[in-house]
Amino acid sequence: xxxxxGFFNDFLSQPALLMGLMSFVGLVALKRPGHKIMSGTLKPxxxxxxxxxxxxxxxxxxxxxxxxIQAGFxxxxxxxxxxxxxxxxxxxxxxxxxSILIVGLLVNLIVARFTKFKYIFLTGHHxxxxxxxxxxxxxxxxxxxxxxIAIGGIFLGVISAILPAIxxxxxxxxxxxxxxxxxxxxxxxxxxxxxxxxKVGKPEDSTENIEIPEKWSFLRDTxxxxxxxxxxxYLIAAIxxxxxxxxxxxxxxxxxxxxxxxxxxxxxxxTIVYSGVRMILGDLLPAFQGIAMKVIPNAIPAVDCAVFxxxxxxxxxxxxxxxxxxxIIGMLILGAVGGVLIIPGLVPHFFCxxxxxxxxxxxxxxxxxxxxxxxxxxLITFIPALLLPVLGNLGFQNTTFGDFDFGIIGIxxxxxxxxxxxxxxxxxxxxxxxxxxxxxxxxxxTNVINNYYEEEESETI
Numbered sequence: 001x002x003x004x005x006g007f008f009n010d011f012l013s014q015p016a017l018l019m020g021l022m023s024f025v026g027l028v029a030l031k032r033p034g035h036k037i038m039s040g041t042l043k044p045x046x047x048x049x050x051x052x053x054x055x056x057x058x059x060x061x062x063x064x065x066x067x068x069i070q071a072g073f074x075x076x077x078x079x080x081x082x083x084x085x086x087x088x089x090x091x092x093x094x095x096x097x098x099s100i101l102i103v104g105l106l107v108n109l110i111v112a113r114f115t116k117f118k119y120i121f122l123t124g125h126h127x128x129x130x131x132x133x134x135x136x137x138x139x140x141x142x143x144x145x146x147x148x149i150a151i152g153g154i155f156l157g158v159i160s161a162i163l164p165a166i167x168x169x170x171x172x173x174x175x176x177x178x179x180x181x182x183x184x185x186x187x188x189x190x191x192x193x194x195x196x197x198x199k200v201g202k203p204e205d206s207t208e209n210i211e212i213p214e215k216w217s218f219l220r221d222t223x224x225x226x227x228x229x230x231x232x233x234y235l236i237a238a239i240x241x242x243x244x245x246x247x248x249x250x251x252x253x254x255x256x257x258x259x260x261x262x263x264x265x266x267x268x269x270x271t272i273v274y275s276g277v278r279m280i281l282g283d284l285l286p287a288f289q290g291i292a293m294k295v296i297p298n299a300i301p302a303v304d305c306a307v308f309x310x311x312x313x314x315x316x317x318x319x320x321x322x323x324x325x326x327x328i329i330g331m332l333i334l335g336a337v338g339g340v341l342i343i344p345g346l347v348p349h350f351f352c353x354x355x356x357x358x359x360x361x362x363x364x365x366x367x368x369x370x371x372x373x374x375x376x377x378x379l380i381t382f383i384p385a386l387l388l389p390v391l392g393n394l395g396f397q398n399t400t401f402g403d404f405d406f407g408i409i410g411i412x413x414x415x416x417x418x419x420x421x422x423x424x425x426x427x428x429x430x431x432x433x434x435x436x437x438x439x440x441x442x443x444x445x446t447n448v449i450n451n452y453y454e455e456e457e458s459e460t461i
Contacts, residue, residue, distance in 0.1 A: 008102065016048035018124050019284055022301065026290030040283045047279030051306055054272030055351075061266040062346040064249045065237055070343065072240025077331070077341025080348060080384040080402030085391075086132045096135040100152035101128055107157020113296045116439040118448045119168075120296070121160035123183040123304045130156055130185055130409075133401060136391055137410050141417035141425050151429060155409075158432045163405060164302040167191030168450035173203070173362040174311050179451070183302030186352040189376045189404035190305075190359040196375055197360035197368020205365030207314040207357075227267035229317055234259035270316075273306050280307060298448045305355040312358045318366070319357015319373035324349045326377020334385055342381045348402035352380055376404075383407030390414035 011017055024041040032040065066079065086097075104127060112118050121127060134152040143151060164171075164181035170191055171182050182190060197203075238246050238259040250258035284301060291299045309316050327344030335341055353373045360372025384400045387407040391400060401407060416424035439449055446452050 014124055016045045016052065018122050019048050019280065019301075020045035022120070022122065022291060023284055023287035025295060026287035029290035029294035030287070040287050043283040044280050044287075047276045047283075050276030050279060051273050051304065052276075054269045054274075054276060055306065057269035057272060058266055058350065059347050061262045061269065062350065064262060065234055066343075066346050067249060068234075068237035068241040068246065071245045072237055072242070075331075075341070075343055077343045078384075078388070078400060079343045079345045080380070080400050081345060082126075082129045082348075082401055082403065082406070085401055086129050093132065093135040093139065096139070096148055096152070097128070097132045099149040100131040100135055100156055103149060103153025104131060104156025104160065107154055108160040109296070111157055111161045111436055112299055114440075115161075115436050116444060116447060116449050117161035117165050117436055118296065118298045118451070119161050119164040119181050119183075119300050119302045120291075121164065121183045121302045123302070126183070126185050126304070127156065127160065129401065130159070130406065133406050133410050134413075137413045137417075138425070140390065141413060142422055143425075151426070154433070155429060158429075158436055159405075159409065160302070162432065162435065163187050164300070165449045165451075167194065167359075168300075169452075170194035170359055170362065171308075172451070174308055174358055176311075179300055180307065181300050181302040181451075182305065182308075184305040184355070184403070185405035186305065186348075186355065186380070186403035187405055188408060189352065189379050190355050192379070193356035193368070193372030193376050194359040194363045196372045197362065197364025199364070200371050201364030201367030203361075203363055203365055203368075205367070206312070207318055207361045207366050207369050208312055210314060210366070223267050223271045225314075226270050226317055227264050229321065230263035230266045231260055234263045270309075274310055274313075278310065298451075300448060300451060305351055308355060308358050312361050312369075315357040315361040315369045316354040318369045319354040319360070319376075320350045321353075322370045322373040323353020323356060323377035323380075326353075326374040327381050328377075330378045330381030334381065340385050340388060342385050342400075344377070344381065345402055348380055349377060352376060352403055379404050380407075383411070386411055 020041050023044045024037065027037045027040045069075065105121075108121055112120050131152065134155055135148065138148050138152050160183075163185070164183060164187065167187060167190065168181055171180070172178075173194070184190075235256070238255050243255045246255040246258055247253075253261075280303070284303075324344055324346070327342075327349050331341055331343060353376055356376035357369040357373040360368035360370070362368070364372065380402060383404055384402060384407055387410045388400050390410050390413075401410065413425055413428065416428055420427070
């Protein structure tokens, strides 16, 4: 029995297999021939593995950059990292985390089937991270055993449907109406970036329309422009850290060569991500029509933030740089007020900053991309600092979650418990369930909350 449970735990924590399963179900529902079911099931799996391989390659080459920045500029503090805190928490809350994950995925499917929140959250590793956060904060709030798993699972399933819906009108602007949603727990910051973009700029002034003289036309190649941008970052960090420190990271490779090669490897990782995304979208979306038509009517896949990178590739680089600058300024502000130093983690600032740049660009063009992602950088600096005390009681003082939604949900549950006790936490859950059910009794523009695309901003809600 335990081996079967372990198999399902492992299966449900693999987003590539979840995407393949969804694609398989959709193609079967559409009664596609066997060979098309096989290829249509494998391609989203392989595409997501390619996306993951690119992300791992990016992360592996960002880590030494972060270390060089810390050593070169003498910065000490905490670097938020979802993977690090989840790994640490598994030794304390492993059973609770995996149980919440399973219940949460089931609740998400039930919500999508029977309510107007038709969003199916497919980013399995982020579901795992959120399950970990919920198990930690709910245990701190006095819940345990079956009650902790049930409450945590319902929380996970409900927010997995609500968060994609909140900003779907912005997501549709990013994708020009493609029927996908944001399935990433940095989403609220992306929507804030899009809202800011709508106030500071115009969507027609897009980053993708930047005019480049012929002699600089090579910069339109995303791989080249990303490599050149990162070369500058790496060289500055390497020179600041010094040859002796860099030699420890590079196994004796020349400092300048190590910096240049790491920057180019980073750019290769980004290109691998783009290729994986194209493979996912090419087969997942058509297959999802089968689920939407036969299994869960009008279902919409909520997918990883990197899937959106191909929609505005210039905004990816602008968003990363602007978010990182916001993170540095946020760190300096925390230092000035005597707070815990949150060192800008290059992984969250790349993935979340790039996505914030894409969303800001969709509503405000270049200005939206720059200002929106800069604000994202501030948000993912201040919020992790505020989350630290909530997690501190469990011995996680030296690490914290990096993405915005984790911080908001963790702080909200923690503060409700602090002021109202367990009743406050349960009250929040009841309110969220009420939000899910209420549209069933109301007339809405479509059968899916917020999922309609109109050109004019004034006509959207």
